[in-house]
Amino acid sequence: MNQQAVEIADNMKRILLIQTGKGKNYSNVEKYTALGTLIREYIGEKWVHTRKKYEEEKVKQVYYLSMEFLTGTFLKKNLDYLNIYEDTKEALESLHMSIEEIEQAELDQGLGNGGLGRLAAAFLDSLSSLSLPGYGCGIRYKNGLFKQEIVDGYQVEEPDNWLLNGNIWEYKRVDEVFEIYFGGKIEIYDHEESLHFSHIDYDVIKAVPYDVPIVGYRNNTVNTLRLWSTEENDKDLNIGEFNKGNYPEAYRRKGEIESITQFLYPSDEFESGRILRLKQEYFLVSASLQSIIAQYKKRNFPISWFHEYVAIHINDTHPALAIPELMRILMDKEGMEWEDAWYITVNTMAYTNHTIMREAMETWDYNLFKCLLPRICMIVEEINDRYTAELRGKEIENEKIEKMAIISHGRVRMMPLSIVGSHSINGVAKLHTEILKNKELKDFYEVFPNNFNNKTNGIVHRLWLLEANPNLSDFIEELIGSSFKKEPIELKKLLNFDTDEFVIERIVQIKHQNKEKLAKYILEETGIVVNPYSIFDVHIKRIHEYKRQLLNILHVMHLYNKLKDNPNLDMVPRTFIFSGKAATSYYNAKQIIKLICSVASVVNNDLTIKGKLKIVFLENYGIKLATQIIPAADVSEQISTTTKEASGTGNMKFMMNGAITIATLDGANVEIANEVGDNNIVIFGLKDFEVYDLYRTGNYHSYDLYHSDIEIRRVMDQLIDGTFHNHYENFQSLHDRLLRDNDDFFILKDFSSYKIAHEKIDNAYRNKVHWGRMSLNNIASSGVFSSDYTIREYAQYIWNIKSVKD
Numbered sequence: 001m002n003q004q005a006v007e008i009a010d011n012m013k014r015i016l017l018i019q020t021g022k023g024k025n026y027s028n029v030e031k032y033t034a035l036g037t038l039i040r041e042y043i044g045e046k047w048v049h050t051r052k053k054y055e056e057e058k059v060k061q062v063y064y065l066s067m068e069f070l071t072g073t074f075l076k077k078n079l080d081y082l083n084i085y086e087d088t089k090e091a092l093e094s095l096h097m098s099i100e101e102i103e104q105a106e107l108d109q110g111l112g113n114g115g116l117g118r119l120a121a122a123f124l125d126s127l128s129s130l131s132l133p134g135y136g137c138g139i140r141y142k143n144g145l146f147k148q149e150i151v152d153g154y155q156v157e158e159p160d161n162w163l164l165n166g167n168i169w170e171y172k173r174v175d176e177v178f179e180i181y182f183g184g185k186i187e188i189y190d191h192e193e194s195l196h197f198s199h200i201d202y203d204v205i206k207a208v209p210y211d212v213p214i215v216g217y218r219n220n221t222v223n224t225l226r227l228w229s230t231e232e233n234d235k236d237l238n239i240g241e242f243n244k245g246n247y248p249e250a251y252r253r254k255g256e257i258e259s260i261t262q263f264l265y266p267s268d269e270f271e272s273g274r275i276l277r278l279k280q281e282y283f284l285v286s287a288s289l290q291s292i293i294a295q296y297k298k299r300n301f302p303i304s305w306f307h308e309y310v311a312i313h314i315n316d317t318h319p320a321l322a323i324p325e326l327m328r329i330l331m332d333k334e335g336m337e338w339e340d341a342w343y344i345t346v347n348t349m350a351y352t353n354h355t356i357m358r359e360a361m362e363t364w365d366y367n368l369f370k371c372l373l374p375r376i377c378m379i380v381e382e383i384n385d386r387y388t389a390e391l392r393g394k395e396i397e398n399e400k401i402e403k404m405a406i407i408s409h410g411r412v413r414m415m416p417l418s419i420v421g422s423h424s425i426n427g428v429a430k431l432h433t434e435i436l437k438n439k440e441l442k443d444f445y446e447v448f449p450n451n452f453n454n455k456t457n458g459i460v461h462r463l464w465l466l467e468a469n470p471n472l473s474d475f476i477e478e479l480i481g482s483s484f485k486k487e488p489i490e491l492k493k494l495l496n497f498d499t500d501e502f503v504i505e506r507i508v509q510i511k512h513q514n515k516e517k518l519a520k521y522i523l524e525e526t527g528i529v530v531n532p533y534s535i536f537d538v539h540i541k542r543i544h545e546y547k548r549q550l551l552n553i554l555h556v557m558h559l560y561n562k563l564k565d566n567p568n569l570d571m572v573p574r575t576f577i578f579s580g581k582a583a584t585s586y587y588n589a590k591q592i593i594k595l596i597c598s599v600a601s602v603v604n605n606d607l608t609i610k611g612k613l614k615i616v617f618l619e620n621y622g623i624k625l626a627t628q629i630i631p632a633a634d635v636s637e638q639i640s641t642t643t644k645e646a647s648g649t650g651n652m653k654f655m656m657n658g659a660i661t662i663a664t665l666d667g668a669n670v671e672i673a674n675e676v677g678d679n680n681i682v683i684f685g686l687k688d689f690e691v692y693d694l695y696r697t698g699n700y701h702s703y704d705l706y707h708s709d710i711e712i713r714r715v716m717d718q719l720i721d722g723t724f725h726n727h728y729e730n731f732q733s734l735h736d737r738l739l740r741d742n743d744d745f746f747i748l749k750d751f752s753s754y755k756i757a758h759e760k761i762d763n764a765y766r767n768k769v770h771w772g773r774m775s776l777n778n779i780a781s782s783g784v785f786s787s788d789y790t791i792r793e794y795a796q797y798i799w800n801i802k803s804v805k806d
């Protein structure tokens with residue numbers, strides 16, 4: 001062992017003794033906690049160094065505000081990024097401990113629903129890895145996204161208890177607590193010829209920060225993710241009521257305070273306008289802004305330079321109240337006039353739009369909003385008055401102004417507020433940004449043309465390639481050296497091996513090994529035997545009608561019908577793998593899960609089809625599971641209704657692991673197709689203009705397809721005729737969505753084109769070398785989708801921040 005490993009082993013022994021007082025028989029949780037404590041020392045040194053650098057060089061800093069950060073686990077990543085993984089592994093072995101077993105003790109920090117939360121975490125990773133001064137601001141939910149269990153084919157939700165064993169990666173900062181005001185009244189008074197606003201009778205909630213260090217990849221940078229929590233104290237317990245035995249009343253106040261940071265709202269692309277959610281959003285925004293201002297003031301710059309040294313980014317409209325909150329602080333606390341405060345605010349704030357789904361647009365009831373946030377409401381009204389006056393000045397007709405207003409029809413709307421209060425509005429893939437400019441936000445684009453721009457999403461290649469697929473990563477390093485680890489665009493060099501059959505054979509082999517491993521996991525988790533020589537066809541993401549898991553499973557039913565008609569059908573065996581959570585309140589999404597499981601139980605147990613078809617639903621989709629599944633995927637299902645998926649990032653992870661994508665020309669699929677070329681991807685389905693034409697003309701009638709296409713008719717009938725369900729459950733609601741409600745998401749419309757796409761996959765897979773070459777091309781072209789490149793663009797064109805030299 002080298003000196004470092006010896007040191008780690010000694011420290012490990014010492015810390016274990018301090019923390020447990022046992023001397024032997026340590027549990028994995030104890031070992032994990034001790035190892036985390038040990039790593040804190042390495043992190044601490046770099047953290048101090050980073051802060052000092054930022055101070056000395058007086059750099060501009062960005063704050064990324066997000067209601068979600070899906071960071072996953074930290075142990076392995078931190079060891080790897082600090083470049084002490086191998087030494088630690090060796091040190092632990094000398095103590096007869098297994099690093100893999102210890103890693104299993106860490107619970108996922110799952111403070112996000114899906115893509116949006118994962119993107120925020122990816123951006124923090126890239127900021128640190130590029131030595132860029134950037135902070136995350138979020139909420140420390142006591143329960144992250146629910147844990148999903150599948151019971152009899154139904155989704156059952158269990159609370160996610162991620163703090164069960166404590167959290168070794170957080171540092172509570174009791175000296176940086178801020179007060180958040182809810183409710184109350186505003187008194188206005190004249191003083192020295194200007195109006196002053198005084199907030200009285202409010203309810204105070206304390207916000208306590210927990211800092212999580214974000215370690216950069218093998219550099220000297222450690223940035224901070226600051227997660228806010230409420231905290232109640234003894235005064236919040238009503239002793240009088242307690243002594244009377246009235247416990248609900250005694251604990252009411254405590255419960256009210258706790259509830260604000262208790263749960264992550266478990267809905268994706270869907271807002272319900274609940275008051276608790278509004279409280280959460282303002283809690284995040286007010287705590288973060290107060291803390292940002294306090295940090296800024298320590299630097300002794302005049303407040304009028306604020307936007308020159310601070311950039312604030314809002315991840316979707318969820319933190320949009322940062323705009324009026326910054327105005328409030330600049331005016332009420334710093335004594336600025338409206339015009340100056342507004343100039344600084346707009347030049348500080350930038351906004352990313354993540355979705356055009358109507359039901360995801362956040363609006364609040366005006367009266368509720370005013371009651372809960374009286375001062376913020378006044379400021380939003382003033383912003384709205386000035387903005388609509390400006391629109392009238394441009395001679396825009398009233399009807400249009402009504403549509404663009406921040407407050408209208410008794411609702412306060414977060415999207416117009418975000419646009420008006422920011423100097424940059426970006427979409428998350430080229431197609432999505434074009435749709436924003438020319439369609440969904442056209443009116444706004446015409447007023448603020450220079451503010452709109454595109455920043456295509458990205459993924460952390462360190463996680464999805466280096467960590468998740470070490471065999472592939474090592475082989476790539478053998479071929480092209482290690483430079484791709486810091487500069488993933490260099491993966492392009494793999495194209496030099498495009499015709500090298502040995503290399504292609506190895507790539508196919510590595511994929512097969514990963515499939516064997518996943519097959520073993522599937523057997524352990526579900527008891528289903530899958531054939532690792534079959535095509536692993538994978539559809540994993542949130543369950544949503546627009547993501548069209550229903551199209552996939554209807555096609556599987558169709559394949560099953562073909563096999564029943566002809567058991568000797570010549571097809572490459574297929575394993576369809578699904579995973580994903582449905583929002584708690586989303587009935588149809590839950591029915592889709594039930595349908596997948598019902599079809600699986602019939603098909604998997606039918607011996608007459610000779611194992612040519614298997615269907616697996618893996619429960620509790622999350623980062624950990626994704627890193628196990630994606631390296632083993634042959635086919636990546638990215639089949640959203642065109643125009644509906646803003647970007648997608650799952651698609652990029654699969655591509656980087658050499659899966660072939662079956663895709664609609666939606667979101668970032670368009671850019672993936674451009675990078676990899678038409679021969680290395682399978683495209684199907686309606687184009688964006690066709691979708692818009694059908695919506696506009698109303699020329700689509702799903703019943704026509706039901707009547708004219710017997711294959712469609714057969715699977716539709718099977719939804720309700722008992723083929724895949726028993727007497728007390730059928731899939732009438734899904735049937736209704738497709739026929740009675742005329743199939744909003746064009747599932748039947750795209751069915752035949754999807755069928756042909758799958759025939760192409762079947763054909764291509766039969767030629768191993770051909771398939772392996774497609775796979776290699778996908779890996780080679782995936783480098784541009786590293787979030788490092790996305791972040792470089794944000795840094796240069798939106799935030800104007802620069803890397804700090806180590």
Ligand SMILES: *Cc1c(COP(=O)(O)O)cnc(C)c1O
Nearest residue numbers: 114115541622623626648649650
């Ligand atoms: C990447 C990722 C997502 C986003 O997947 P999409 O296919 O883009 O919807 C969601 N959840 C987790 C855990 C992820 O890692």
